[in-house]
Amino acid sequence: MPELPVSLARMSWNKTGSWRSSTPGHRGKLPPCNFNCPAGENIRGYLDLMKKDQIAEAFELLTQKNPLPAVCGRVCYHPCQTDCNRHSFDTELQIRAVEMLIGDWGVQNKLRVRLPETGAKKVAVIGAGPAGLAAAHYLRRDGVNVVMYDENHHPGGILHYGIPTYRLDKEILQAELKRVLDGVDFKANMRLGSDFDLGTLNHFDAVFLATGAHVSKSMRIDGGDLAGVESGLDFLKRVNSGQKVRLDNKQVVVIGGGNTACDVARTAYRLGAGVTVAYRRTENEMPAFAEEVEQLKAEPIELEFLVAPARIQQETDGRLKVICHRMELGEPDPDGRRRPMVIDGTDFTMTADVVFAAIGEDPDLDIAPGLTYASDGTLDLSQIDQRIRDKLFLGGDILPNPRTVPHAVASGRVAAEEIAAFLKGVPYERPEKPAEMAGPEDINFSYFARINIAKRAASSDGTEGVLDEAGAIDEANRCMSCGVCFECDTCYDFCPDLAIVRTPGGYQANLDYCKGCGICARECPSGTLGMQGGQVA
Amino acid sequence: MNRVMSGNEAVSQAVKLSRVQVISAYPITPQTSISEKLSEICGSGEMDAKFVKVESEHSAMATLIGASSTGVRTFTATSSQGLALMQELLFWVSGARLPVVMVNVNRAMAAPWTIWCDQTDSVSQRDTGWLQFYCWSNQEILDSVICAFKIAEELLIPCMVCHDGFFISHTHEVIDIPEQEQVDTFLSPRKAEYKLDTSDPRTFSGGTMPNMFMEFRYKVQAAFERAQGVIDQTYKQFAQTFGRDYRAVEAYYADDAEILLIASGSAASTVYHTVRQMRESGRKVGLLRLRQLRPLPVEGVLNHLTNEATIAVIDRNLSPGTGGVFTQELRAALHRNGEDCCIHEFVAGLGGRDITAADIEKICDDLDNKTADPAGINWVGLNR
Amino acid sequence: MKEITFFGRGGQGAVVASEILAEAYFRQGFQVQSFPSFGVERRGAPVTAFLRIDKEFIYLRSMIYQAQAALVFAPDIVNSPTFKPSLKPDAMLLMNASDKLENLNGFDVSYIDATSIALECGLGSAAQPLVNTAMLGAFAKVAGDLELDHLLAAVESKAPQKTEKNIAAVKKAYDAVNRFE
Structure with a gap:
């Protein structure tokens, strides 16, 4: 008998895994940023590399799916950021600003892609x-x-x-x-x-x-073809081609509520025009991205909602009279938006030097x-x-x-x-998207620290969130790695049976000893681990 | 090197010199400056140990159970209610044979609410299977903590080193701090035969059937019976290394004493001061200072008993319904050894009441005049 | 053995003063034993601290009931009914006061305006002057068994903050102590 109450045999003979009635495993949920990214970027992946101060690796990973990070870091409507689970905790990560920083880093460092020799095709x-x-x-x-x-x-x-x-x-x-x-x-x-x-x-x-x-839809109304009634997209193209376009002291009416309408209105305002945007539904139905609408509203541009042009007339002085109906919203369209209906007897007139149509492109x-x-x-x-x-x-x-x-x-x-x-000559199969996204209910928020919401730096024109490299790393460090293992060791530390073993890039349960208690899954900060019922041999 | 420092600071110095590896403690008056200092020197890197912050004394001891099981040297300190909160784990530590060392800064148990000194907190833990040492000076605390690690690790029995709240803990006096090299030659790193180790998985203190439990308790008892020999041997080595000699029972003017006072802790120090004064005026008074409650140093007491002496124990603690614990323990032990001498019982200094030289002289007068009750409790300085 | 009591109010530094003086006497070659009157400290409440010095190790561990010397940080404490009984009838007193105090017959009294010196040296505020080092400086002058250099070394080792201001207070008070004879 030993001096102290200790087993003389090693206890590894006792394969407690036979007691198990459920088994831990990866749930395979995607983080909302990756799930929602239209370009299919591995956002969680490059944020993880940024955390480790590996911006070159982050750039490489990002550009495997999107060759235009500097562009998308500026113009993307960032659904990654909108649905970030941090939103339910303190505030969403500034993912687009991180993307822009990585993209600009690539541009500044004149990175080139290592290209293979071309073949015959x-x-x-x-x-x-x-x-x-x-x-x-x-x-x-x-x-x-x-x-x-x-x-x-x-x-x-x-x-x-x-x-x-x-x-x-x-x-x-x-x-x-x-x-x-x-x-x-x-x-x-x-x-x-x-x-x-x-x-x-x-x-x-x-x-x-x-x-x-890029062919603007034309307004099918009387006077829609008058000189002075122009395509908004063509106007933008002229400005962006470097042509001198002058609108000083001109009155401009923009018809439409999409992103093109917003761009046209704000560009016209910058060229000296007084601008009114007329949209036939309300702000809620505007097809433009919410951020664009906010920026539009922040400028001294007049917005007329529930207004649709009925006809346009040219005055003798060359100016245009835009006769409009007031509208109200009726039953929903098949797309779910409520259909605008004319309210009889509400016609009124706006005077304009130029009318830009921005009601869609074909x-x-x-x-x-x-x-x-x-x-x-x-x-x-x-x-x-x-x-x-x-x-x-x-x-x-x-x-x-x-x-x-x-x-x-x-x-x-x-x-x-x-x-x-x-x-x-091989068949192509589109990769299937995993069915599930890791939502806030999957995250163990108690493992993460709330931040004082960082002051969002503004670019020279004050419209975009901009981060420097240190700021981008700080942001990346806020990433909760939703649904994806980030090797935090929590499961490893908590497992009472020492049945979680480290493997390259993550962990595995040693099923010889895992009793299926589920503590690893309950404690997993990022919602990566889940328990699957039934004994697995 | 000689320095002036408080009793609590002496504890921290001893812990550092003993190269403790894991410390966990929760602050409580009058222990607080120990946990503060240790957390500070662990944090600053002055000491290479892990200080585990916890939310209670119970957690502190639980932490040390885990840490000590892995084979490292561990330490905690507490007082009074904090010690009581640890109690169930005190049994666990000794049953699991973990050589944890703890300093208890003696403080009375509430209610009524108090922060001042008496020994009721530690003496009431006498059944938990810990060795208990009582100190009377800052130097002795430092030396006892260093010895405690050696004794605990040799016996696989935890050690509690006690000193009196405020009377020692907050008193500054001169103390000789040994060099680290000296301590290293005296106290080697802990060598544990069985360690909690994931690569060598074993069951520690697992469910034990009636056919084995008693045997483990027997082994604990056997360790306690062996303890005095180990303690004495440790003191011998300590004296060789550091030149300071300790014994389980220290006798002063005992051989020809007509009155033999038995005391422990800081009270014994004042008794010693008073005995020396009384000797100068010709009164034959002596002192037996008990430095241990567990194991009770019966032999050390028996060696100094004479037929001439009137014996009195001064207890700064109370087990209600029985009396002072040192008195009861000695009465039982001496009876077991065939001694039928009368032991007078004085209860003094509860809840921080001062024990003065005048109190000691009064005790001696009462013994001389035979006005002291030989059977019941004699309360010192009580306002009835 | 010499027994010294410190009378102050919470916040004046009486307990620290007893530790510094213990350190100074230790450097002078004495065995020392300093301790606060064991209690819960509170700003403004009366605080007592004690110091014993001797050529041999001090075993007596009770409080001091008949002090040979006292440093009185807050002179209004003199009016407390427990003050005089805690001193020997011929005890040496050092009072923090700018003028002579009445009703101290029999005692060997010295005075130091430690409050003014503390404020001149930038120690504490008018509402809460830290008078302890000034008191110690004056005490070193009148005690007769302590060299100023040992006190200065003790202040340096025990007052790592504002060391120079405390040293200045010690020196100033050492020269300014007054007996009003």
Whole structure:
């Protein structure tokens, strides 16, 4: 008998795992940032690298899914940030500002992607907007020869010609595009349908069509074609092309409530105009991103809600009279938004020098003869020459996708994967999104410290959250790694049976000894671990 | 090196010199300056130990049970209500044979509310299986804490070193701080035969059937019976290293004493002062200073008993319904050893009441005049 | 053996003064024993501290009931009914006062305006002057068995903050002590 009450045998013979009635395992939920990112970025992953002060690795991981972090860090509507679980705790992470910092770091350090030698395959990419850029970039990274055509002088499409300078600096944009288009043969001022046509592309192994949607919908009202009634998108393109556009002391009416309307109104205001935005529904129904609406409201721009133009007349002095109806909201449309209805007898008149229509954009179908819409809203390609059609891929705003930059980027990147598979003659399967997102109810908030909400620094024009590298690391350190193991050792420390073992990149339960008590899952800060019922041998 | 410092600071110095590895303590008057100082020197790196912050004395002792099980040297300190809160774990520590060392700064048990000194807190833990030492000077505290680690680790029995709240804890006096190298030659690192170790998993103090429990209790009792030999041997080595000699029972003017006073703690110091004064005026008074309650140093007392002496124990503690604990313990032990001498019982200084030289002289007068009750409690300075 | 009592009010530094003086006498070659009157300290409440010095180790551990010397930080304490009985009839008193006090017949009384010196040296505030080092400086002058250098060394080791101001207070008070004879 020993002096003290201790077992003389090692207790490892006692395989307490046989007592188990449930088993810990990864629940496989995605953090809301990753789950919601239209571009498919591994946001949690690069925040983790930022925590470790590994910005080069963060840049590498980020640009595996999105080649345009400096751009998206400025213009993305950041659903990652909106749904961040920190929102339920103190305040959401400034993910977009972190992304911008990483993107700008790449630009400032003139990072280049290490490109492989190209092989025999050749792909034509038509349209140098975000979808075309992403497709060209990832195809080139895959060793494909890429020739890119665009009707404009500069690459970027909507990024260069649509988004105003105060939201996206042109120098940053072109610097980032220089890296993205590294190794790509960019042919400027080549408009499909006038400078060349699809038939001339037959010598390519595949063709990617991403010409976007940049034809403004016209207002089908009397006077909608008067001089002085213009397309808002064309106006933005003229300004962004560097043309001198003067609106000093002019009165401008912008019709519409989308992002283009916001950009047009704010650009016109910056050019000296007095601006009124007229939208036929209320602020709640505006299709523009909430942040854009907030910024619009912050400027001395008049907003007229529940107003729709009925007709436009030209006065003898050349000015325009915009006769409007007052509206009210009726039954919901199929899209869920309440339909605006005219209130009889409420017509009134606004006087304007210029009226900009910004009520939506359509794809340009003049690029190829016979191109039409099918009844389901997709493009009918049946009139396209079959030799081209069989190797034709589409992406970006030409398809009925949500019209945002990250959606277009994702569309281009997925197309590149699809084309790469096609070139190799293998079937392509789109990766499936996991069904579940880790919500605030999954997080063990007691493991995290609340912060005094950091002062949000402003850029020179005061519109964007901007962080320096130390600030970005501070933000990254707030990441709770929702649903994803961040190797915090909590399960390891808490397991009363020492049955949690460290493995590279995480932990595993040693099922010989795990009794299934569930403490690891209950304590897991990030909601990564869960218990699965039933004994698992 | 000689320095002036308080009793509590002497504790911290001893803990540091003993190279304790894990400390956990919760502050309570008059112990507080011990836990403050230790947490400070652990935090500053002056001492290479982990100070575990806890929310109660119960947690402090629980922490040490875990830490000590892994084979490291551990320490805590407390007082009074804090010690009482630890009680269930005190049994655990001794039953698990963990050589934890604790300083208890003696403070009376409430109610009524008090922060002042008596020994009722520690003497009431005499059944928990801890060795108990009582000190009368700051130097003795330092020396006893260092010895306690050696004794505890040799016997696998925890040690409680007690000193009187305020009378020692807050008193500054001159003390010789030994060099670290000296302490290192006396006290080697702890060597535990069984350690709580994930790579060598064992069950410690697990469920034990009636067919074995008694055997483990027997081994604890055997360790206590062996303890005095280990303690005496430790003192011998201590004297060789540091030149200061300690015994379980220290006798002063005992051989020819007509009155032999038995006392412990800071009260014994004042008794010693008074005995020396009385000797100068020719009164034959002596002192037996008890430095232990567990194990009770019966042999040390028996060695100094004579037929001539009238014996009196001064107890700064009370077990209601029985009396002073040292008195009761000695009466039982001497009877067991065939001695039928009368032991007078004086209860003094409860709840911090001062024990003065005049009180000691009065006790001697009462014994001389045979006005002291030989059977019941003689209350010192009581206002009835 | 010499027994010294410190009478003050919470916040004046009487307990620390007893520790500094113990350190000073230790440096002078004495065995020392200093301790506060064991209680709960509170700002403004009367505080008593004790110091014994002797050539041999001091075993007596009771409080001091007949002090040979006293440092009185708050002179109004003199009016307390327990004050005089706690002193030997010929005890040496050091009073923190700028003028001679009445009703101290039989005692060997010295005076020091420690409050003014403390404030001149920037120790404490008008509402709460830290008079302890000034009191000790004056005591070193009148005690006769303590060298000023040992006191200064003790102040330096026990008052790591505002050391220079405390040293200045000690020196100033050493020279300013008054007997009003």
